[in-house]
Amino acid sequence: MSVRDLDSLFKPTSIALIGASKKPGSVGAVLAHNLFSCGFDGPIMPVNPHESAIGGSLAWPDIASLPIAPDLAVVATPPDTVPGVVADLRDKGCKSVCVITAGFGEGDDAEGLARRVKLEEAAGPMRILGPNVLGLMVPGVGLNASFAHISPLPGDLAFVAQSGAMLTSVLDWATGKGIGFSHLVSLGDKVDVDFGDMLNYLAVAPEVRAILLYVEAIGDAAKFMSAARAAARTKPVVAIKAGRVAEGAKAASSHTGALAGSDTVYDAAFRRAGMLRVYDMQELFDAVQTLSSSLRRLGVEGDGRPESVGDRLAILSNGGGIGVLATDSLIEQGGHLSDLEPETLEKLNGVLPPTWSKGNPIDIIGDAPPSRYADALEVLLKDKHSDAVLVLNCPTAISDSDAIAARVLEVAAGKSKPILTSWIGEGAAANARRRFTEAKVPTYNTAEEAVRGFMHVVRYRKNQANLMQVPVSRGDNGGEPDRATVRALIDTALAEKRAWLSEVEAKQVLDAYQIPIASSKVAKTPAEARQLASKFSMGDLVAVKILSPDITHKSDVGGVVLNLSSPDQVEEATKHMLERLRRDFPDAQIDGVSVQQMIRRPGAHELIVGLSEDPQFGPVVLFGKGGKEVEVVGDTVTGLPPLDDVLAQSLIRETAVNKLLRGYRDEPAADFEGIRHALIQVGRLAIDFAEIKELDINPLIADSQGVVALDARIRVAPVSGKLAEDPSSRLSIRPYPRELEGTVSLLDGRAIAVRPIRPEDSTGLQELVARSAQEDIRFRFLHPMKDLPERLANRLSQIDYAREMAMVALDPEDGKSLIGVARLTADADGAEAEYAILLRQDHKGEGLGYALMTRLIEFARMRGIGVIYGDVLCENGPMLSMCRDLGFTAKSHEDDPGVMRVSLPL
Incomplete structure (x- = not known):
């Protein structure tokens, strides 16, 4: 669920208060006082079998006796009664319920969790805010369905908090400062309405200028990220996150798992969504003041977009x-x-x-x-x-x-x-x-x-x-990786009940994804190690590393020996290493050693690139200063895949080592393209293989000559069900849907390549508009446009694949230029989606528009979208004709007689 029926919560026409009371100081009495005293223009119906009137209004003995079905019901009755009350409201036809009552599983209480299940079952189609909430306040419509101690001033800031105490604290502070709000909402235990729903709703509310969030846990990460990215594109969103504890690191067995704790992941999520994160109450108050004081004066446009990035x-x-x-x-x-x-x-x-x-x-x-x-x-x-x-x-x-x-x-x-x-x-x-x-x-x-x-x-x-920002075009995204090789390596490890790939196998995975590696060979015995070392060139230094799925941090236990200059030294080092580690770790499985030629790059930087799986947000990529001291130094940053050049470079800039990588004195800059490529490819591994749970490249050495992975570790685990069918479904941001790439046939039988739009298509969109007929531009945008502004082109090419799709057709002459684009934009619920099509002038009349529209309809059916619709100028005969052929119905637009609304139920 998302924005469906949320107007009944925030713009109700009638309200019932179940548990209304006259008892001084009771929650029911405070709720009644607040509801009746804030100017709500509609019937307020208190329900209490023991009172004839409350707040000067007739009280009703039960829900069945209410004269009308309320839009909104506020429930403040004992916990055991709530599921039954909610069921009665559902049967009455109520649309939304705000459950004030606590006792629904806080602290994992078994009895409360059972009540929660009953509440969810009783709700049916109704929207539920809560339980365990302070309530909600919408000053613009005179609604105060809360037991807050004061009523808010009207304003254009929306504040959504899990904590009722936080909400009243901000309300008290802001009222003293003369700061008003459009919405104040307590989410509580989020049986139904959550942060994603609220962001979807508030993003399109014209009375809301900026959104403030107090977050303890977000719930559905994919929905939250999609909603947050959409909201932050239209207006400022500020978040404070409570509980900044890296609980996910406790059981981690890799550097990345230890460093990518929950708080760093939330930081990455907020940053990726374009939100502003603050860290304490004072900062939140500062942010409230900053945002309430002319956003435009502070260099933020009314639509939330920045005018500049100067500091x-x-x-x-x-x-x-x-x-x-x-x-x-x-x-x-x-x-x-x-x-x-x-x-x-x-x-x-x-x-x-x-x-x-x-x-x-x-x-x-x-x-x-x-x-x-x-x-x-x-x-x-x-x-x-x-x-x-x-x-x-x-x-x-x-x-x-x-x-x-x-x-x-x-x-x-x-x-x-x-x-x-x-x-x-x-x-x-x-x-x-x-x-x-x-x-x-x-x-x-x-x-x-x-x-x-x-x-x-x-x-x-x-x-x-x-x-x-638009990423650099990579054409084929840097070439397709060898997924078959990686699949075979993972399947072999899982078949052998191994959680960790060997170092050699891990490096083969990196090599399959075009990440440069220092090649390694496996030796079972000291004699085999000597033989492998003898094949290296004269003067090469050799490293020997233990191979064991049970010894994860090799250097910590003496499982790495460097700078060996002869086969004899290699044999001797291998012998002592195997003897000592078998003695010290008698239960460990030891498979031998890896022997590799040492890469001598004086002055090269040791970096770490990693991958781990966060329980809330799914896969996360880690980057920073690597080496043995990686946890001690702590110079790392976390990002959410998928990544592109812009996002990868942004990650690099967040670290202190970035200053060294840029070059200093007589040291040239490192190969940033190589570093970005490694980050992007690790993100692609997360998309392609749900079995990969942890990955470390440490160190990834980098200098002006390029990057090389000297050591790598990968942990795998079996998956089933949806994850096995669609590995990318575990990501909190839907990646580029490679599976939708293909061709469509024109009227003359020619095949035209089509694919989903990518961020680097921004310039292509501008060129498409420049080479399209002005009449077609007017038909597409419903007003004349000489060219497509860069900002709009960027927005149209950087889409959220979770709620939008744009298929582009490629010029058969060069395979790159765009000759057409068909776009589908769904509402937050995925119930309806609006379409739009634009074709280059020299490719009209070839059947391309019909083919692209057919592809959009197939996609909409696959996504479960209920209706496709579009607004078409009455004079756009070709489009109206095509819609009729495809089964659309048309009727005059209720707001514009010159426009037809065409729709196709699916």
Whole structure:
């Protein structure tokens, strides 16, 4: 389920309160008071068999006696009664229920879990919010179905929290700051309505400007990621995650499993979705303030997309100390002081006293009057090297802080560059902060909070920018891997009841996926090791490593010997290693040793690339500084597959080792293309083989010559059912559907290659529009368009395969150019999907549109979509004719007589 009937929760026309009470201080009494006192324009029907009236309204003895079926029922009765109450509401025809009551399995209580099952069975088609919730509040419709202590102010922020205590804390704080909300929703134990549902609903709600989440656990990861990516493309989404404990690392047996704990995976998920993550209550309050203070002024457009990704801040202050503190905070959080233009410095010299700081931060001296602030701010807002300006003020006996704030607001009016403010102190600063809040200029109690607010926007912009960047075209995505070889290696290990591939087998897997490896040979005995070493070239150094599925970290137990320079040394080292490890680990299965030529690359960087399976989000890819000290150093970052060049590069940039990889002094930059390729291919392994549970490449050495995997470990486990049929179904982000690639036949019998659209098709879409007839463009977009803007082209090519599909037809002449595109966009429930088609002018009349539309219909049936529809201009005769041939029905659009709505039930 998703957005179906959620309007009955958040825009009900009638409400029933089951468990309404007059008892002072009871939940039923508080709920009744809140429902009746907030201006809801509709019948509110309290149900209580022992009262004749509650809140001035007639009370009903039971649900069956209610005069109408309520849109929304709020239930606050004892736990054992709730399933029966919900069943009665279902039979009455109620559409949604908010279950306030707790006792449905919190803490894995067996009795409560049994009640939860009964509740789910009783609900039927009704939507359930809860159980164990504070309730919900929608000020815009006068709805307060909660037992919160105060009612929220109306506004455009939506806040969704699992914790009722967190919701009331934010409500209390925000009300004192004059910050209002469009929705406040407590999710509780999420029997039905969850974060994915709420994101899907709020993303398209016009009254919602930004969405705040308090997350403990998200539930359905795939639904959450699809909904979050869709929502974050349209408006800012901010999340705070509680319980940052890497519980998944406890049982991990690989470096990747130990490092990719649950919190790092949530971090990866939020980043991948284009959301902003905050880490504590104060940060959440800061984020509320930042978002409630003109998003556009902070460089975020009304549709949630970033105008720029700059992190260069100019700091204007009347005190040197406070400016230094702001600078320290900025650098610590990864921002940069702007390097003011020479012209800016010259202009500042003209308006400031000779004793000003002559640089950034701009200290305009403690006696600065309002005019000095205004003059300096005017200059800084025109500086091209600054992305935002932070204005600080410390109270003095000489200057009027309130008057300075008034002049700052005068200068800020109408300016596009982001401005943040912090007036330090209490009494002297209170009125100034009130002025800024009323004018929608972000203001903070301290300079550090202001800088953090700025960095919130910077991080949000960067995540959004990653969503809109187009990866480098790889044509065939770097070549198809040898999946058959990997399948054989995995099947052999599973048949032999082995959980771990040998090092040699693991390297064969990497080789099959075009990741360069240091080849290894297996020796069962010291004599065989000597023989293998004798085949290496003179002067080559040799490494010997133990082969054992029971010894995972070889170097920790002396299972690796390096820098052996002769066959004799290899034989001797192998002998001692086997003897010692068989003595120290008598129960371990030891299969011999691997003998490999050592790769001598002085100055090369040791990296780690890994794969593990998170219990919530499925496969995750890990990257960072590798080597024996990988856990100690802790310089790693986690990402969700599938990956492309842009996403892989973004992962690399998140690590400290990235600075070294870029080159320094006389050291050239490492082969970033090779590193990205390794990350992408490891992600492809996760897509192709559900049996791979953990993978480590450590170290992957990298320098300007390329990358080479020196060691690799892979853990496998059998799978069945859906995972065996579709390995990619375990991913939280649906990957490129390679299985949909194929051909369609034209009227003359020619075969045209078609495939799902890829992000790198952005330029191809622009070229397709440029070579299409203007009339066709108007028919497709319902208005004239000379060319396709880059931002829109990026959005149309970077689709969520979980809820969209676009099939592109390729030019038979070059096999690359797009000659047509057919698109299907489903609603959040997957019940309906809208189609659109555009063909290049020189390929009209060939039957291509009909063939692409047929392919879309096949896809929609496969996905279980109920109806395909489209809006077609009445003058678009060819499209209407094709729709009739395909079985569509047509009727006039209710909002536009010049448009026909065509639909095809499936």
